[in-house]
Amino acid sequence: MTDLGQYLEQLTNARSVEELWALHTEQMQAYGFDRLIYGHTRYRTSSSLGDPQDWVVLTTHTPEYMDVFLDKGLYHDAPMVRWALDNDGACSWSWVREKAQTEGLTPAEVRVLEFNKSxxxxxxxxxxxxxxxxxxxxxxALTAKRGVTQEEADAVWAQHGADIVVMNNVMHLKLMTLPYAGARRLTRRQREVLQWVGDGKTTQDIAVLLNLKPATVEKHLRLARETLDVQTTAQAVLKAAFYNQMFVFEAEL
Structure with a gap:
């Protein structure tokens, strides 16, 4: 287990999402949490978390688990997901047990708990x-190792919880600065033309700067809009910036 200061130094110097996630999952495993799901959306509404293709999702769960929990939509009824949407900070999963005793659980919530137990x-x-x-x-979501009870996880949290929260907060903030393509992967040329648009250049300007025909520039802009699933080039610039795909040094994300 790396101490807090050394870990934060390594984390803040990570140069890719992959490096960041490897560091973080290893550190959380040292505390007894070996299966993680990180999720982030920028397109939440009152009734939706937005298009799943726009989410940032990182996990160490098995594909068998994620296929049901995420791809088949079980997360919709997960009590801790609902808690996270309405609250900030850290919460023990004992909250679900308390909710069951005081308010009761819906059949859909019970199905989530039964699947998790399985x-x-x-x-x-x-x-x-x-x-x-x-x-x-x-x-x-930090899942404790198999065989660990919630009481045992709570005991670990009582001793190390403050440090674990800091580590996760810094991981999240650092992740927001790193390029992440997910399902919206732009090519190098698409990013390049969007960057010039972001600098205020016209199609003709970009054609001269990149030694391309204006029609070719328009083609790359159209493909970028299609990749990012937006209607206008201005929206494409904004969404590419959200994904930190603008003004990056990597040849390809």
């Missing part, structure tokens, strides 16, 4: 990160 996802903590706008939300 996959040995029984104990853990959720950290919900403070949002800067109503459209954005991010959280991470």
């Amino acid at each position: 996959m040995d996802v029984n104990a853990g903590y959720t950290v919900s990160f403070r949002s800067l706008s109503e459209r954005t939300k991010a959280a991470i």
Whole structure:
């Protein structure tokens, strides 16, 4: 287990999402949390978390778990997901047990708990990160190792919880600065033309700067809009900036 100062130094110097996530999952595993799901959306509405293709999702769960929990939409009814959407900070999964005793659980929530139990996802903590706008939300679920009870996870948290929260907060903030393409992967040329648009250049200007025909520039802009699933080039510039795909040094993300 790396101490807090050394870990934060390594984390803040990470140069890619992959490097960041590897560091973080290794550190969380040292505390006994070996299966993580991090999720972030910038397109939340009152009734939706936005298009899943626009989410940032990182996980160490098995594909079998994620296929049901995420791809088949089980997360919609997960009590801790709902808690994270309405709250900031850290919460023990014992909250679900307390909710069951005081308010009761819906049949859909019970199905989530039964599925989690079948996959040995029984104990853990959720950290919900403070949002800067109503459209954005991010959280991470930390699942304790198989065989660990919630009481044992709570004992670990009582000793190390403050440090774990700091580590997750810094991981989240650092992740927001790194290029992440997900399903919206732009080519190098598409990013390049969007960057020039962001600098205020016209199609003709960009054609001269890149030694391309104006029609070729328009083609790259159209493909960028299609990749990012937006209607206008201005929207494409904004969404590419959200993904930190603008003004990056990598040859390809």
